[in-house]
Amino acid sequence: MGYRFCPHCGDALVIRPGSSITRPYCPRCSKVFYRNPTVGVAVIIVESDELLLVRRLGSHEGQWCIPCGHLEWDEEVREAAQRELKEETGLLARLGPVFAVHSNFHDPEHQTVGVWFLGKRLDGHLKAGTDASEVRFFPLGRLPEPMAFPTDRLVCDKLERCLRSGVYDLLLGSRFTEEWSTPPGRACLPG
Ligand SMILES: [Zn+2]
Numbered sequence: 001m002g003y004r005f006c007p008h009c010g011d012a013l014v015i016r017p018g019s020s021i022t023r024p025y026c027p028r029c030s031k032v033f034y035r036n037p038t039v040g041v042a043v044i045i046v047e048s049d050e051l052l053l054v055r056r057l058g059s060h061e062g063q064w065c066i067p068c069g070h071l072e073w074d075e076e077v078r079e080a081a082q083r084e085l086k087e088e089t090g091l092l093a094r095l096g097p098v099f100a101v102h103s104n105f106h107d108p109e110h111q112t113v114g115v116w117f118l119g120k121r122l123d124g125h126l127k128a129g130t131d132a133s134e135v136r137f138f139p140l141g142r143l144p145e146p147m148a149f150p151t152d153r154l155v156c157d158k159l160e161r162c163l164r165s166g167v168y169d170l171l172l173g174s175r176f177t178e179e180w181s182t183p184p185g186r187a188c189l190p191g
Contacts, residue, residue, distance in 0.1 A: 003033050037103065037111040041081035042068035043119040044099055044155070045091065049163055050137035051156065054088050056148055057133050063148035066116065066155065069131070081117050089135045090127035093119035096172060100158060102151040116155050118171060 006013055006026035013024035013033065024033045044066060045052040053064045069084030071077055078095050085093050096118035104112045128135045138144060140160040147153055162168040 002035050006031070006033075037113050039071040039077065040068055040104065040112040040114040041071055041077060041084060042066045042114060042116045042152075042155075043081050043085040043093055043095065044116055044159065045085070045089075045093060045119050045121060046159070046163070046168070047121070047137060050139050051143075051159065052089060052091075052135065052137050053144065054128065054132040055134035055136075055144075057131055060148035062133075063146045064144045065148040066152050067132075067135075068114070070112070077115065078117065081115070081119075085119065086124065086129075088129045088132045089124075090129060091124040092122045094122050095119050099171070100151075100155045102154060104149065104151055106150055114149075114151055120172070 003013055003024050005011065006029055008031065009026065009028050011026055011028045013026055015022045016025045016032075023035070025031070026033070042065075052067065054067050055062065055064050067085045067088045069080070069087070071080045075083075081095060082093060085091055098115055099118050100114075100116040102114050102116075104114050126135055140156055140163065143156060147156075159168065162171070
């Protein structure tokens with residue numbers, strides 16, 4: 001649900017005529033309210049050709065997904081991916097390259113753009129965290145049901161193809177350098 005009233009002055013928002021995209025507008029503040037997807041991050045951990053999945057608590061409870069979560073405001077995207085993995089599975093990981101990026105429309109009211117990173121376990125003990133009831137490795141040809149997100153299925157299909165063809169090892173081998181594990185940080189921000 002979008003805004004119906006201006007969060008600054010409380011006046012009712014209107015739709016300005018003449019635009020092909022309708023966006024709420026506050027005539028008093030002269031402000032347009034844009035609605036954009038948020039960013040989701042996920043980490044792919046494969047060991048012995050098996051993929052790490054978590055069984056969710058809360059939203060989509062009981063369904064399985066690749067460990068994931070939402071980017072917080074003021075948080076670097078790779079740090080967010082590592083944080084979510086740690087919170088859900090107990091594992092610390094080094095991150096590799098981006099494996100996939102998809103728009104998520106499965107929940108029309110909460111649309112996101114998902115970024116799936118390749119990851120490699122550095123440390124930690126596998127243990128379901130606060131957002132998960134179970135955490136386990138599965139062979140890609142025998143994923144558990146139900147899976148929570150359609151785009152995770154796309155990622156798993158691509159992953160299976162990459163593992164079968166040897167591309168996965170190439171991605172992992174050539175790209176897992178210090179360069180990839182170090183977040184670029186805030187070099188572009190002032191200060
Ligand atoms: Zn206003």
